[in-house]
Structures are given as C-alpha cells and as structure tokens.
Amino acid sequence: MRILKKILRFFAWFIGIILITVLIFCFYVWKVSDAKPPVVSDRSAEQLQRRNIDSTAFTIGNNWLRKNKYGLYEMYTSGTPFERGVINGKLSKELVVSQEEAFTHQIKKMIPSSSYLKFLKYIVGFMNRDLPAHVTEEYKEEIYGISLAASDSFQWIGTNYSRQLNYHAAHDIGHALQNLMLVGCTSFSAWDTKTENGALIVGRNFDFWVGDEFAKNKIVSFVAPSMGHKFAFVTWGGFIGVVSGMNDKGLSVTINAARSSIPTGAATPVSLVAREVLQYAGNIKEAVAIAHKRKMFVSESFLVASAADHKSVIIEKTPDTLAVYDPNKDNIECANHYQSDLFKTQKLNEEQMAGSASVYRFQRTQELLQQNYPLTPQKVANILRDYKGLGGADIGVGNEKAVNQFVAHHSVIFMPDSLRMWVSTSPWQMGAYVCYDLRKIFAMNGLHQDVEIADENLNIAPDTFLQSDVYRKFLLFRQTKMDWMDKLNINVNNFVQNDPQYYDAYRLTGDYYKAHKNYKAAIENYRIALTKEIATVKEREAIEDKIKECAKMSSNRK
Structure with a gap:
C-alpha cells in the first residue's frame, strides 16, 4: 500500500510538472505572438487629414489616391517611413480594412474550426516570434503607420500592428509549411x-x-521615399x-x-x-x-x-x-x-x-x-x-x-x-493593360483634380477571348467549382460540358459522384481524368488513390 501511494504521488508530481510546463509554454507563446510596435519619435503625421476630391479620389498634401476607370487604384505616397505609412493608411483605409476582411474570410473558409484558428494563431505567432528582428526599422515604422488605419474588428488575430507585420510573412509560412504553391x-x-x-x-x-x-x-503604388530610389509596384491594401x-x-x-x-x-x-x-x-x-x-x-x-x-x-x-x-x-x-x-x-x-x-x-x-x-x-x-x-x-x-x-x-x-x-485589369490578365510612364508620374506635383494619369494611347486592349463562347463556358465551370467547394447544390454536368479537355472537370465530377456514393460513375470520371494533361504528379496520385478507394467501397457494398 505504501509503495502504491509513492507511485501515485510520483505520477501526481509528474503530471503536475507537465501541466506547469505546458502553461508556461502557452504563456510564453501568448506573450511573443503579438509584436510590439517600433518607437517613433516624430508622430506629427498622425494629425494629417485626408481631403476628398470626389468619392474615389483623395489627397493629403502632394500625396493622393484615386480609382481609375479601369478599376485599378492608383496611389502616390512620399516622406519618411512612419509619415508615408500614416499617409498610406489614411488614403487607403477602406482598402486596408476590406483587404483584411477578404483575407480572413478566405482563411475561415479554408479552416472553418474557430478553435483550430485560435491555435494556429499562436503557432504562427510562435514561428514569427523573432520576425521584428529580421525587418528593418524603416519598414517596421512604415507598417506601423499603416496599421493605425486597420480595423479593431480583428483583435482575435492580434494587435493591429502585429497583424499587419505578420501578413507580410503569410505567403512565406504557408508556402514553407505545406508547399501549398499558392504562387x-x-x-x-x-x-x-x-x-x-x-x-x-x-x-x-x-x-x-x-x-x-x-x-x-x-x-498601383508610386512611392517617393525620403531615402533610396523612387519606385512603383503592384500591391493591395496594407501591404x-x-x-x-x-x-x-x-x-x-x-x-x-x-x-x-x-x-x-x-x-x-x-x-x-x-x-x-x-x-x-x-x-x-x-x-x-x-x-x-x-x-x-x-x-x-x-x-x-x-x-x-x-x-x-x-x-x-x-x-x-x-x-x-x-x-x-x-x-x-x-x-x-x-x-x-x-x-x-x-x-x-x-x-x-x-x-x-x-x-x-x-x-x-x-x-x-x-x-x-x-x-x-x-x-x-x-x-x-x-x-x-x-x-x-x-x-x-x-x-x-x-x-x-x-x-x-x-x-x-x-x-x-x-x-x-x-498593369493588367480584370478579369485576370485578359482585361486592358494600363500603361504608366514613371517619369511623368513622379514629375506630378500632387493631384489637383480627378484625372486619368495613365498613358492611355499606349494601353493594350482587352483580349477578344472575353467575347468567346469558350470563355463564357469557363466562367460557368468555375462558378460551379466555387459552389461545390462551398458545399452548395450544383448541376454536376456543368463541369465536363463546359471544360471538356480539363482533367479537373472529370476529377470534380468524380468527387461529386463519390460523395453521393455512386462509385461506378466516380471511377469512370476519375479514369477519364487520368487520360488528360494533369498538372502535377501529386494530383495524378490523388486521383489514382480515389479510384482504389471507390473500388474498395463498391466491393464492400456487395
């Protein structure tokens, strides 16, 4: 009996030590998952006010943001790192918020479990715990300036600054962890x-x-920094x-x-x-x-x-x-x-x-x-x-x-x-390519009225493919695929009928029949998919595994 008590006491201490270790680790992860913003000595830029030219054109001094007639936003920012970050955020605050909404919405679709999302938040935070040490002070200040315009609705992910900083590493982490090749x-x-x-x-x-x-x-962002060269790049809100x-x-x-x-x-x-x-x-x-x-x-x-x-x-x-x-x-x-x-x-x-x-x-x-x-x-x-x-x-x-x-x-x-x-315009790269002359853009002394700044005589016209029946059918195929991914009711015939040479049309049709336990039809479509030009070896292997799985399920029902 005395030996049993010793054993129980030992296990109690052992479990207690493990729990304390886990709690300490969780506290550490919680502490490091939110990056602290940089210390900025001159915060006078926060007092700057955005002036409206019209509903889609705004200015702050010689800085500006406008939406062109092709659907692209065009933005010019200048100044010191924190200053241009604040100006960026004030000019594009609606875009910063809507971009984060779009990103988090897609993440929630990919990972619907709220508890797993919270867990993932701390794992990513832990992986990025030393991220600030690898980002220059200049870029931390610029990101901090933008983060002041971010929405407080996403505090469940982290502080405004921590989120905006970590978003700059989102592609890298997703790419490395699973080789998702989203790019x-x-x-x-x-x-x-x-x-x-x-x-x-x-x-x-x-x-x-x-x-x-x-x-x-x-x-399309044009930047005149206080240090370095002026430059232009294609981006999105907050990035x-x-x-x-x-x-x-x-x-x-x-x-x-x-x-x-x-x-x-x-x-x-x-x-x-x-x-x-x-x-x-x-x-x-x-x-x-x-x-x-x-x-x-x-x-x-x-x-x-x-x-x-x-x-x-x-x-x-x-x-x-x-x-x-x-x-x-x-x-x-x-x-x-x-x-x-x-x-x-x-x-x-x-x-x-x-x-x-x-x-x-x-x-x-x-x-x-x-x-x-x-x-x-x-x-x-x-x-x-x-x-x-x-x-x-x-x-x-x-x-x-x-x-x-x-x-x-x-x-x-x-x-x-x-x-x-x-720069291409929607849809994808099939719309017009809008031409910008950097010499002319950087020679502008502010935006005094909402006018087109592109060299429109050098624009490349939209592709005539957009008027084709093939394109119309592809859009129907794609919408059906999106609906299927969102678990909505679909017409399964829309896959093969609208993109008959695409292996994924048959893979998706096979998935539909597999989900509805029609294993014979699923196998037929998977086999046709294997005769098409499949993008990757992993996708081919996944289809072959599905054929085996359907064959096994079909035989079990007999």
Missing part, C-alpha cells in the same frame, strides 16, 4: 536581338489566389512588400516561388527583400548584394532587369545560400524551379521539376517566345494571356501547366529603358 508564377525577359529596337522588356504573371475578393482591389515593381533607375524586380523546406526560425519575408532591392539598388550588382545579406524564410527566384546593365538575371536564393543565374544570351525565362549550376541538382529542386507543373510551363513559355520574337508590349501581353499547352494543345482552360492559369492576381509588363510599365 506558381511565370516571368521572362528579352533584349537586343529578341525585342523591337533592342529594348529591354519583362513580362510576368503573378499567379497567386486566396479568393476572388482578395484580388478585387489592386493598387508594402514587393512582388512586381520597377524603380526610377530602370531596375525591375519580380518574384517566383521555389520549393522550400520547413523553416526553423524567423527570417526576412521574401517580399520585403524584393522591396529593399527595388528601393536601394540601381543595378544588378547592388541588387545581388542586398539579396545576399538577408536571410529568408523560403526559397525564391528574383528576376531582376536592369536598364543600367541592359540585361536581366535571376537571383536564386534559399534561406541560406544564393546563386545568380545568367544564361549569357539576350533572353531569360523563370517558372518555379532553379536553373543555376549550384541549385539545379538540389534534391528539393529536382523534386519540384519532376512533380510540379513548372517545367512544362517553362517549356511552353520558351515555345511562345520563339514564335513571337522580336518582342513588343503587345506580343508580351499575348504570351502572358496564352492558356494552351505545348504545341498549342487544348489542355483545358485553367490548367496550371498553362502560362495563363486564370488565377493571376495581376500581370505586368516592364520596359526599364523607357520607365514604362503596363
């Missing part, structure tokens, strides 16, 4: 013999999707990181995700590395030096085009190592795998090349470029809009193997020599 971009550049008049030109699709609402309000941009020295930066391992600690978000390059580099050598000194969360490719060097290279960077890929010719292409000698035989890169859509899309890009040399802005737009497979094959509208996957947040064309950029 599967395509970019390319050409110059000299490959372009009209030898001009340097860049084309890119930013194929990033976290819900249609998230992509609704795009901002100062760069995914596509060009500065007034004729240096452009675009980013393409690569396969990554799970990070062991915080580092600088990719978009803030690209932002630093854009703001402080005037040539390729300076861009490489900036990228080299920053430790990153994930692996990424930076396509850097430089008017000063009259060429483009790809900076390939893992969390710890960097390589520069220069093909030593007058064209370069980038998908989602590495090409340099240092990284091309890396295990993760080989897995990416073998299992993803990256190599196929890369080859299709090369094929389209060969067919369109010498390049012009119009020809670049045509390539970025192409939805076919190799050799022009019909692989279904929306296939990840195509250059145009109909998921692009935005598409951009840069001409660094002339400081012109074209």
Whole structure:
C-alpha cells in the first residue's frame, strides 16, 4: 500500500510538472505572438487629414489616391517611413480594412474550426516570434503607420500592428509549411536581338489566389521615399512588400516561388527583400548584394532587369545560400524551379521539376517566345494571356501547366529603358493593360483634380477571348467549382460540358459522384481524368488513390 501511494504521488508530481510546463509554454507563446510596435519619435503625421476630391479620389498634401476607370487604384505616397505609412493608411483605409476582411474570410473558409484558428494563431505567432528582428526599422515604422488605419474588428488575430507585420510573412509560412504553391508564377525577359529596337522588356504573371475578393482591389503604388530610389509596384491594401515593381533607375524586380523546406526560425519575408532591392539598388550588382545579406524564410527566384546593365538575371536564393543565374544570351525565362549550376541538382529542386507543373510551363513559355520574337508590349501581353499547352494543345482552360492559369492576381509588363510599365485589369490578365510612364508620374506635383494619369494611347486592349463562347463556358465551370467547394447544390454536368479537355472537370465530377456514393460513375470520371494533361504528379496520385478507394467501397457494398 505504501509503495502504491509513492507511485501515485510520483505520477501526481509528474503530471503536475507537465501541466506547469505546458502553461508556461502557452504563456510564453501568448506573450511573443503579438509584436510590439517600433518607437517613433516624430508622430506629427498622425494629425494629417485626408481631403476628398470626389468619392474615389483623395489627397493629403502632394500625396493622393484615386480609382481609375479601369478599376485599378492608383496611389502616390512620399516622406519618411512612419509619415508615408500614416499617409498610406489614411488614403487607403477602406482598402486596408476590406483587404483584411477578404483575407480572413478566405482563411475561415479554408479552416472553418474557430478553435483550430485560435491555435494556429499562436503557432504562427510562435514561428514569427523573432520576425521584428529580421525587418528593418524603416519598414517596421512604415507598417506601423499603416496599421493605425486597420480595423479593431480583428483583435482575435492580434494587435493591429502585429497583424499587419505578420501578413507580410503569410505567403512565406504557408508556402514553407505545406508547399501549398499558392504562387506558381511565370516571368521572362528579352533584349537586343529578341525585342523591337533592342529594348529591354519583362513580362510576368503573378499567379497567386486566396479568393476572388482578395484580388478585387489592386493598387498601383508610386512611392517617393525620403531615402533610396523612387519606385512603383503592384500591391493591395496594407501591404508594402514587393512582388512586381520597377524603380526610377530602370531596375525591375519580380518574384517566383521555389520549393522550400520547413523553416526553423524567423527570417526576412521574401517580399520585403524584393522591396529593399527595388528601393536601394540601381543595378544588378547592388541588387545581388542586398539579396545576399538577408536571410529568408523560403526559397525564391528574383528576376531582376536592369536598364543600367541592359540585361536581366535571376537571383536564386534559399534561406541560406544564393546563386545568380545568367544564361549569357539576350533572353531569360523563370517558372518555379532553379536553373543555376549550384541549385539545379538540389534534391528539393529536382523534386519540384519532376512533380510540379513548372517545367512544362517553362517549356511552353520558351515555345511562345520563339514564335513571337522580336518582342513588343503587345506580343508580351499575348504570351502572358496564352492558356494552351505545348504545341498549342487544348489542355483545358485553367490548367496550371498553362502560362495563363486564370488565377493571376495581376500581370505586368516592364520596359526599364523607357520607365514604362503596363498593369493588367480584370478579369485576370485578359482585361486592358494600363500603361504608366514613371517619369511623368513622379514629375506630378500632387493631384489637383480627378484625372486619368495613365498613358492611355499606349494601353493594350482587352483580349477578344472575353467575347468567346469558350470563355463564357469557363466562367460557368468555375462558378460551379466555387459552389461545390462551398458545399452548395450544383448541376454536376456543368463541369465536363463546359471544360471538356480539363482533367479537373472529370476529377470534380468524380468527387461529386463519390460523395453521393455512386462509385461506378466516380471511377469512370476519375479514369477519364487520368487520360488528360494533369498538372502535377501529386494530383495524378490523388486521383489514382480515389479510384482504389471507390473500388474498395463498391466491393464492400456487395
């Protein structure tokens, strides 16, 4: 009996120690999950007031925000880091709030459990506990200034500043934890013999999707910082990181995700590395030096085009190592795998090349470029809009193997020599590409009336595909897919009838019949899907597993 009491006492102490350890850990995670804002000595910018020109155009001194007739928001900000952040937030406060609403709404759709969301909040907070140490004071102050305009409705996630800071690492964490590849971009550049008049030109699709609402309000942001170069980039409310941009020295930066391992600690978000390059580099050598000194969360490719060097290279960077890929010719292409000698035989890169859509899309890009040399802005737009497979094959509208996957947040064309950029308008990259001349924009002395600032005579017209029956059918297919994902009632025939060459139409039809226990029909559709051009090896394996599962369920019912 005495021995039993000792054993019970031991276990009581043991369990007590575990509980205390868990409580201490939970308290620690809670403490570190909310980042503290930077200390700002001059907060006079908070007293600035927004003036309305009309319902969609506002000014603060020489800074302004307006919505153009194509649906793009255009914003000009200047000043010190905190000052331009405050001005950004005051000008675009409705966009900051609506963007966070769209983002959190999509996250809740992806993770409907409120308890798991709270748990995930602390896990992300713990992973990002050292994030402030990897973000420069300049960018922390700018983000803090914007956060003052954020809504208090999202305090369940964190403080306004903590949320806005962590959103800059959201892509990196999601990408690394599950290799979600929410970003599967395509970019390319050409110059000299490959372009009209030898001009340097860049084309890119930013194929990033976290819900249609998230992509609704795009901002073309023009920034005149107190330090560094003036620059323009495509963004959204509250986000100062760069995914596509060009500065007034004729240096452009675009980013393409690569396969990554799970990070062991915080580092600088990719978009803030690209932002630093854009703001402080005037040539390729300076861009490489900036990228080299920053430790990153994930692996990424930076396509850097430089008017000063009259060429483009790809900076390939893992969390710890960097390589520069220069093909030593007058064209370069980038998908989602590495090409340099240092990284091309890396295990993760080989897995990416073998299992993803990256190599196929890369080859299709090369094929389209060969067919369109010498390049012009119009020809670049045509390539970025192409939805076919190799050799022009019909692989279904929306296939990840195509250059145009109909998921692009935005598409951009840069001409660094002339400081012109074209930004796509909805839907995806099929609407008009609006042309901006950075020299003219940065020469403006404020916005005194609501007028168009784009070089409209250089705009690229919407694609005629938008008037086609194929496009109309694709929209019906896509809406049915969205409804199915939201667990709404659908007409299952809308899948195959409206996108008959797309493997996913048959996969979705199979899923529908599987859910309704019609295993024979499910297997039939899954098998047809396997005869189509499937985007990734994992998707093919998932369909094969579903066939086995349906066959087993069908036999169990007999």
